[in-house]
Amino acid sequence: MNSLRTLFIGFTITFTLAWLGLVIIPYFQLGQLAPQVDEDAGMSYPLIRSGLAERGKQVYQANGCIYCHSQQVRPMDADPIKGRGWGPRRTVARDYIYDKPHLLGTMRTGPDLTNIGKRQPSADWHHAHLYAPQSMAEYSVMPPYRYLYTVQKIKSTPNPKAVKLAKGYQPEEGYEVIPTPDAIALVAYLQSMDRTYALPEAPLPKE
Amino acid sequence: MSKNLYGTPTDSTDAQERALVDASCRIPVLLFIASSVFWLLVGTVFGLIASIKLHNPHFLIELPRWFALYLDKFSPDGTVDFINAMLTFGRVRPAHLNIVAYGWASASALGVAIWLMARLCRAPLRFPALVTAAMVLWNIAIAIGTIAILGGKSTSIEWLEFPSYVSIMLFVSYALISIWGVNMFVHRKPGHVYVSQWYIMAALFWFPWLYGTANLLLIFAPIQGSSQAIVNWWYGHNALGLWFTPIGLAAAYYFIPKVIGRPVHSYYLSAFGFWALALFYSWNGGHHLIGGPLPAWLITSSIVASLMMFVPVLVTAINHHMTMKGNFHMLHYSPTLRFVVFGAMSYTLASLQGSSMAFRSWNSLTHFTHYTIGHSHLGLYAFFTMIMFGSIYYIVPRLTRREWPSITLIKIHFWGSAYGIILMVLVLSVGGVVQGWMMNNPQIPQNTFENILKITNPYLFARSLSGALLMVAHIAFALNLTLILLGWGKKTGGPTLFNQLEASEEAKPKESTL
Amino acid sequence: MSTHDEHNPAPQHSEDHDPQLLGIDYSEQNNVSQIHETLLREKPEPSDGMEPVPILLIAIIAFVFSIGGFYGGRYFSSTDPMVYDENPGSSIVAAAKAGGPTTEVALDPIADLVKLGKRQYSNNCASCHQPTGLGLAGQYPPLAGSEWVVEAERPLIAILVHGLQGSVDVKGQTYNGAMPAWGKSMSDRQIAAVLTYIRQEWGNTAGPISPDQIKAIRTELEGRAKEWSEAELKALPKDPVPGGLTAAAPVAAKKS
Numbered sequence: 022m023n024s025l026r027t028l029f030i031g032f033t034i035t036f037t038l039a040w041l042g043l044v045i046i047p048y049f050q051l052g053q054l055a056p057q058v059d060e061d062a063g064m065s066y067p068l069i070r071s072g073l074a075e076r077g078k079q080v081y082q083a084n085g086c087i088y089c090h091s092q093q094v095r096p097m098d099a100d101p102i103k104g105r106g107w108g109p110r111r112t113v114a115r116d117y118i119y120d121k122p123h124l125l126g127t128m129r130t131g132p133d134l135t136n137i138g139k140r141q142p143s144a145d146w147h148h149a150h151l152y153a154p155q156s157m158a159e160y161s162v163m164p165p166y167r168y169l170y171t172v173q174k175i176k177s178t179p180n181p182k183a184v185k186l187a188k189g190y191q192p193e194e195g196y197e198v199i200p201t202p203d204a205i206a207l208v209a210y211l212q213s214m215d216r217t218y219a220l221p222e223a224p225l226p227k228e
Numbered sequence: 229m230s231k232n233l234y235g236t237p238t239d240s241t242d243a244q245e246r247a248l249v250d251a252s253c254r255i256p257v258l259l260f261i262a263s264s265v266f267w268l269l270v271g272t273v274f275g276l277i278a279s280i281k282l283h284n285p286h287f288l289i290e291l292p293r294w295f296a297l298y299l300d301k302f303s304p305d306g307t308v309d310f311i312n313a314m315l316t317f318g319r320v321r322p323a324h325l326n327i328v329a330y331g332w333a334s335a336s337a338l339g340v341a342i343w344l345m346a347r348l349c350r351a352p353l354r355f356p357a358l359v360t361a362a363m364v365l366w367n368i369a370i371a372i373g374t375i376a377i378l379g380g381k382s383t384s385i386e387w388l389e390f391p392s393y394v395s396i397m398l399f400v401s402y403a404l405i406s407i408w409g410v411n412m413f414v415h416r417k418p419g420h421v422y423v424s425q426w427y428i429m430a431a432l433f434w435f436p437w438l439y440g441t442a443n444l445l446l447i448f449a450p451i452q453g454s455s456q457a458i459v460n461w462w463y464g465h466n467a468l469g470l471w472f473t474p475i476g477l478a479a480a481y482y483f484i485p486k487v488i489g490r491p492v493h494s495y496y497l498s499a500f501g502f503w504a505l506a507l508f509y510s511w512n513g514g515h516h517l518i519g520g521p522l523p524a525w526l527i528t529s530s531i532v533a534s535l536m537m538f539v540p541v542l543v544t545a546i547n548h549h550m551t552m553k554g555n556f557h558m559l560h561y562s563p564t565l566r567f568v569v570f571g572a573m574s575y576t577l578a579s580l581q582g583s584s585m586a587f588r589s590w591n592s593l594t595h596f597t598h599y600t601i602g603h604s605h606l607g608l609y610a611f612f613t614m615i616m617f618g619s620i621y622y623i624v625p626r627l628t629r630r631e632w633p634s635i636t637l638i639k640i641h642f643w644g645s646a647y648g649i650i651l652m653v654l655v656l657s658v659g660g661v662v663q664g665w666m667m668n669n670p671q672i673p674q675n676t677f678e679n680i681l682k683i684t685n686p687y688l689f690a691r692s693l694s695g696a697l698l699m700v701a702h703i704a705f706a707l708n709l710t711l712i713l714l715g716w717g718k719k720t721g722g723p724t725l726f727n728q729l730e731a732s733e734e735a736k737p738k739e740s741t742l
Numbered sequence: 743m744s745t746h747d748e749h750n751p752a753p754q755h756s757e758d759h760d761p762q763l764l765g766i767d768y769s770e771q772n773n774v775s776q777i778h779e780t781l782l783r784e785k786p787e788p789s790d791g792m793e794p795v796p797i798l799l800i801a802i803i804a805f806v807f808s809i810g811g812f813y814g815g816r817y818f819s820s821t822d823p824m825v826y827d828e829n830p831g832s833s834i835v836a837a838a839k840a841g842g843p844t845t846e847v848a849l850d851p852i853a854d855l856v857k858l859g860k861r862q863y864s865n866n867c868a869s870c871h872q873p874t875g876l877g878l879a880g881q882y883p884p885l886a887g888s889e890w891v892v893e894a895e896r897p898l899i900a901i902l903v904h905g906l907q908g909s910v911d912v913k914g915q916t917y918n919g920a921m922p923a924w925g926k927s928m929s930d931r932q933i934a935a936v937l938t939y940i941r942q943e944w945g946n947t948a949g950p951i952s953p954d955q956i957k958a959i960r961t962e963l964e965g966r967a968k969e970w971s972e973a974e975l976k977a978l979p980k981d982p983v984p985g986g987l988t989a990a991a992p993v994a995a996k997k998s
Contacts (some may be wrong), residue, residue, distance in 0.1 A: 023421045032433050039510030043462040050823035052455035082384035085318025095519030105670050106865030112521045120453030122385050129596035142922045160678040162285045164317050168309040187878045222824040243781040489785035494793040524819045524828040532814040538806045
């Protein structure tokens with residue numbers, strides 16, 4: 022193999038085969054999927070996020086949440102006995118058509134978040150958890166995201182948006198914790214995460 | 229033909245040819261190496277910080293209160309928050325990955341590859357100014373990219389977190405070097421093309437295709453989310469398999485026979501191993517997504533390819549081992565050989581582990597756990613980084629015409645790195661298996677999430693200890709490198725070796741079959 | 743490969759190879775041979791040996807190929823991108839028919855509900871009410887020993903189905919939070935399970951709640967969209983909710 026031409030032909034053929042198999046063909050098979058429309062209910066799946074939730078997805082990305090949290094349910098994760106209740110069914114390609122970029126993640130230091138909006142719909146809980154994760158789960162290694170919140174003096178009346186914190190995590194007397202727009206958007210995003218609808222290629226198990 | 233103390237023929241035409249080649253490479257290669265070691269230090273610091281945060285979540289989460297209050301007085305609103313945000317795990321961790329992958333590993337790969345190509349093509353480096361310019365651009369891109377990630381502008385795509393403007397800079401810098409690389413090969417001295425040259429040419433050819441495609445389809449003109457994952461991991465795995473691995477193997481194929489003065493065992497094994505790697509490695513990407521939202525055919529294809537990787541890995545291991553056979557005593561002396569052989573053995577281990585992780589049954593346990601992180605460090609550090617260390621130990625004396633000032637620092641470096649990475653891989657593998665088993669068996673009451681975190685905590689702490697060991701090793705290395713670059717190394721008296729080379733030992737003529 | 747034609751003691755200095763032009767500075771060293779010491783001691787450039795490939799290795803490679811081929815053949819179910827199951831013979835229709843894993847046979851319907859309810863609780867409720875059932879002081883009310891949990895069934899079920907808003911007294915303490923509505927996201931069986939679980943855990947000794955009772959409440963309170971307030975809950979009728987478990991026959995085994 023002393024000639025540049027032989028080598029180049031070899032490099033090109035071997036690389037192109039995998040490029041076709043892992044990039045081009047999947048693009049044609051999975052890159053132009055349509056949502057599932059349920060005309061009776063007037064719904065299309067996956068659910069389209071609100072503008073605020075879309076902004077919240079950007080906050081999720083900017084802060085690297087994918088490095089501890091996954092967003093994909095494997096078949097075993099959906100098992101009623103052996104799963105942790107992270108979803109009633111496995112996720113499939115069509116669940117992610119509106120995710121640019123995908124946020125599938127590869128680590129589960131923390132729980133999977135595919136259906137967190139269903140599992141934990143409370144905004145109060147999310148704000149308290151983001152500001153002080155250990156207040157909601159003492160053993161948690163999630164870092165506090167205090168920079169997403171502002172601690173300010175209480176004006177005449179407490180702000181209705183103020184985060185309700187557990188004792189021991191509250192700011193000093195006369196101060197309250199207000200979520201920044203980023204925090205509000207992030208919580209809206211978390212609340213929007215719900216892939217518990219059925220799809221023909223991923224039916225829900227019978228109760 | 230007379231021979232010197234080391235048993236090598238003192239044909240100075242040959243040596244002078246190499247001197248000219250080395251002299252032409254001097255500035256760009258030394259600059260690449262020096263800057264890559266700088267990024268290695270920075271990347272190790274980030275890695276250590278990220279590691280500590282995983283067992284101590286309140287470590288370094290905000291500026292000290294007194295400083296924050298002081299800063300608040302004269303800076304615009306939100307400055308303190310902005311700085312605090314830079315310290316969060318979710319930003320420090322991708323900063324670590326990108327700095328070590330692109331700032332350390334890719335830059336040292338380029339430096340070593342340039343020198344290897346120049347040597348093997350037996351022609352002086354053409355257009356060294358171009359390569360130097362590319363290096364400067366590369367470093368600027370890494371610096372900007374790191375600040376961008378810490379500032380919240382990460383793309384959140386694993387292995388491609390640098391924002392688009394940084395990718396363009398890296399791509400341009402890269403293109404300058406790869407065009408040069410092909411040019412160098414075209415102008416080589418006629419004769420037999422050596423195995424390392426195939427690997428380097430392949431890597432220089434494949435990487436822009438990988439990098440360009442991935443950036444285009446994921447960042448510049450993103451395709452639908454449903455098909456992004458496979459492109460992401462096609463890129464991520466091939467950055468390791470078609471970029472770092474070939475350069476690491478090229479270096480191993482050069483330095484092992486070079487240092488011991490024996491030919492590589494079998495040309496046929498080299499060729500077969502090379503083409504088998506080219507054919508199978510590129511299909512592996514889907515094994516990062518087993519159980520994920522991808523069709524069964526894609527996942528199965530990637531698993532089969534991952535299993536088939538046994539073939540090139542076994543072939544390469546046998547080739548290296550048979551080359552080394554009878555010469556293992558040289559490991560007593562040569563730092564280059566020690567690092568490179570450690571690396572080559574780790575290559576076999578890491579690849580075998582990787583193939584085993586592709587089986588769906590084992591994967592269901594280890595996916596999403598620390599086991600995967602242990603594996604990636606086994607590959608990128610124990611294999612690739614150790615081979616780069618060995619290469620740098622060989623190359624720098626030839627470009628600076630001095631010897632390494634301190635054998636003690638080399639010893640600290642070797643043992644710190646070796647024990648550090650062995651400890652890291654061990655604790656993450658065991659911890660990962662425990663984590664995965666507990667995660668998958670929630671029907672057992674003790675396997676609460678709380679207990680998973682409590683039980684993996686000591687493993688993560690031990691990982692931080694291993695990171696501290698690596699930090700010490702890298703500081704020793706950087707110190708030695710700084711000293712030799714500043715001109716503090718000795719100019720005569722033979723190479724810096726681990727143990728004194730007895731004349732009788734080395735000069736036992738092991739006639740090569742030249 | 744090195745050229746060993748003739749031993750040449752003095753380096754050749756042609757125009758092209760003038761060391762000065764190429765930047766090798768001999769002014770540092772007087773002795774030319776010193777410059778090259780590092781290079782002189784180098785072994786020759788590496789070369790290829792020509793050992794044949796061992797037969798055993800060929801056999802091992804063939805074996806690996808066959809393992810790969812077997813695995814690929816076994817688990818290559820279809821080229822259809824909508825098929826996610828690697829087991830052949832599993833088409834979309836077949837998957838829909840199979841409908842997922844079987845539920846366990848309910849030999850003891852109450853124990854079955856408690857088991858499901860415990861899982862349900864730790865997934866959905868423990869984050870606020872805590873695994874200990876003690877809640878968080880000032881934030882989330884406790885469930886252990888709570889009169890809302892162990893006494894009347896109707897208000898309890900109503901809270902789960904529609905949620906609760908505004909201040910509420912629990913065990914003498916006031917809480918002012920928002921309990922989300924679980925009626926849309928949890929089935930009758932799931933709500934019944936979690937209620938049965940909390941009513942017998944942490945020292946609570948109240949009776950189980952059946953899925954039929956949840957269904958009955960949904961029908962009874964159909965049309966209600968808002969969360970409940972404490973006052974409204976207290977005003978609900980006090981008669982027992984029909985469909986209770988204690989009187990009924992064991993729940994039939996469910997298989998999907």
